[in-house]
């Protein structure tokens with residue numbers, strides 16, 4: 014098959030996956046005030062060259078339009094002529110793909126992820142001990158103890174990306190931005206969604222446990 018046809022099919026598949034996830038997360042109220050962004054990688058991966066489909070900036074993610082997504086390259090630049098602006102946080106997606114080679118990245122702002130990112134800010138990570146849902150990260154140790162890393166949030170988004178590499182923890186497919194939200198990733202959209210849902214569950218658990226112990 015013609016390369017162009019293959020690329021068009023890959024793009025359409027990525028857009029369809031984004032719409033499915035966007036619909037489900039929107040129904041849970043995970044995109045308040047146009048917050049959040051989603052991306053799915055398209056085609057081959059090389060740390061210095063890759064392409065991904067990402068949500069356009071500032072859209073109401075509970076509404077579906079033909080202008081919801083665009084394709085960008087490893088530098089976050091659109092690869093096709095478009096009037097759409099990629100997410101303001103595209104540089105974070107670029108860096109996560111470059112570092113992990115993952116296939117999808119989902120970002121949401123919720124009250125629970127904001128709360129725990131602040132409560133555990135001084136520690137630099139959110140501890141979770143022995144909770145069953147840790148297995149969603151493919152961590153099967155008995156009474157596994159994990160730490161979900163937290164990085165600072167800056168208004169100048171491109172200054173956040175260089176902090177990710179030093180903060181990421183092996184085996185933990187996500188990172189918290191202080192008083193901002195969670196980024197979760199996976200080999201594909203299915204896995205990234207499972208990881209994000211687990212982070213949300215564990216954020217609520219960590220917050221409620223913190224209160225219960227006070």
Ligand SMILES: CSC[C@@H](O)[C@@H](O)C(=O)COP(=O)(O)O
Nearest residue numbers: 046048049050070071072100101
């Ligand atoms: C409107 S508050 C949220 C934004 O500042 C940002 O953090 C966010 O997640 C969405 O930005 P976007 O440019 O639409 O991808």
Ligand SMILES: [Zn+2]
Nearest residue numbers: 048049102194
């Ligand atoms: Zn955000």
